[in-house]
Amino acid sequence: MVVLHNHCLDLLQRISIMMDVASALEYLHFGYTTPVVHCDLKPSNILLDESMVAHVSDFGMAKFLDEESSVLHTKTLATLGYLAPEYGLEGQVSKRVDVYSFGIVLMETFSRMKPSDEMFKDDLSLKSWIEESLPDATTQVIDANLLGRQDEHFNEKLECISVIFKLALSCCAECPRDRTNMKDVVAALEKIKRQLESFPNISA
Template identity: 55%
Template structure:
């Protein structure tokens, strides 16, 4: 199935080997590693536009999986380490080890396979319910992490405080308190435009990872909104 799907932002499976004592997939090489490295390793940094482009490409890949293939495909384990970056910093969604196919007419299924703590939707972790809305939740968490560089499992989050709540409490007045310090210089360079776009990004992320699956937006809407934010950012910085 993975060899049949075609999208520029999905990892390309070149071939595979399946023997009794050895199984492997041959994937396209990604020289810039994964998003996790660029967010959390010393000496690596991404500006606002690079982060926005990466998340637009991830949203495009998920939109394709959810809405453009003959049956919906749910990734089930989206996190920064599963977003690989090519030589031009283009994003490719990888690691479909626990992905699920939804049958014709199905919008939800059940599984006992658990995804990564902090990124999986509440209904997935508690009841094993899998749907495209679960990927939307994971995307929202990754989007928050991409612009704050705070993992959802960070030690500052315990009890009632979560990454989502921490960001929600900061909007709109205290946005600079949660945004990654490496991009605060861009805020100063472009003033209102950058801050306004970052606020829109954070609000979109929060809308993706609300508790109720029914209240989450679709990846089609997410991709469209991110592209609008990018246009707004480019127009504003060009004028600035």
Template identity: 80%
Template sequence: MLGIISGIAATTVVILLLRCRRKDAVSRNVDLLPVVVPRRISYYELVQATIAYDESNLIGKGSFGSVYKGILADGTVVAVKVFTFLTEVTSRSFDAECQVLRNLRHRNLTKVIGSCSNLEFKALVLAYMPNGSLEKWLYSHNLCLDLLQRTSIMTDVASALEYLHFGYTTPVVHCDLKPSNTLLDENMVAHVSDFGIAKILDEENSAMHTQTLATLGYMAPEYGVEGQVSIRIDAYSFGILLMETFSRMKPSDEMFKDDLSLKSWIEESLPNATIQIIDANLLRQQDEHFNEKLQCVSMIFKLALSCCTECPQDRTNMKDVVAVLKKIRRHLATFSDNSRSN
């Protein structure tokens, strides 16, 4: 068993050191979905679907507006994202999200079913995610994700970013990756959502500038300070999200102040104090295969740190992240299989 762990560790080191920038196809063509043209849905159908936007159907609120659960006339359960307070900014957000999601097709991206738009009302109709957000699962007292589930979810998120960065005609930068934008379907498969401030890079330029900023704590330094956008800012956000998922500590937690951040806390704790930074719900010393599992989590934290280097060019790209996480996930799955057989 330790030989397998050593093999994963060696593979991880090679990937992190080489930072290979392969130009081959996205790893899993099976993850690509058929192209489906989103349909136009009338305002009145959405009123009926959400029971006039009744509070009982309210799923969540954000700076853009509100999301409601609805049932269309054909019985399809949907999430209706209503852009309220229609200003130039929210209209741009709606247009950006439509532009990005209209042409993307991947199993780990939120599926757009349709849209409704007029001068006074704008809404996106999305596939409903019955298990809510990763944020809900991380911080609810009555919910818990095990080690394999968290690794699978983060592999899903990484696969979505790999597709956005390397599998589309031109690179797409999400710009606002965080737990509340990671949604879970009925099978606990993760779907990256909320492309309201996403940017599509052109073929000539691998970076651009913007004045639209994302969520504090998840932003890469060059994005927060200079408004510089490239696929590397998504890698940084992913690294922070990966740390948060396995430590259950928000980057905005009150313990992080002055020179202490989530990133520096984890960096200073590796490798000797890994058990002190892991979510206590994940791993206990009496657990079967404790040392092997602890080493897997340590490798995950190291991978996360490699995504969050100060220099953008040194960050691990999402192709390599997916490769490492898949190997770790396969190894963790063998522990689950062994436990069931014993």
């Protein structure tokens, strides 16, 4: 999670940043005749400018998909924890590997837990931890800086964050075909942001 000058970003700032990232991936996947797969999306490859606009960086591992195939094979592996299963096990590269990585980054952004945290071992991962918390124990996985029970519109904000986690999990489906594409991710995040903006004093 991005922290500036020891100041944690609030709820609206975080969703705005993730919308920027999602929009960048949507452009890479659908904005060219030849789709581009970033292949190594993670927080350290997301840069913020002075206006707090997020930019996806480091395209050293990016792959171009040709017109005849939506899947490539590679022996170059990306960062553990953000790696889609088919990419890590078989070297399969498609637009869906970026979707998976985005889902993990989305979970990390709103839980402030890295997939490499020491608590995640054996059968427990960031993904399964989030999954097991929904919908009844969402407060246990949210970054405590984001939401407190004293907050105005607590239940509504909690529901928005729960929807964000559900969206992240849909990005991280084990089967690539079951993952939400980035166009739908952008649309879902825009809807959540509009709802958050309707609440007064949204900043945490």
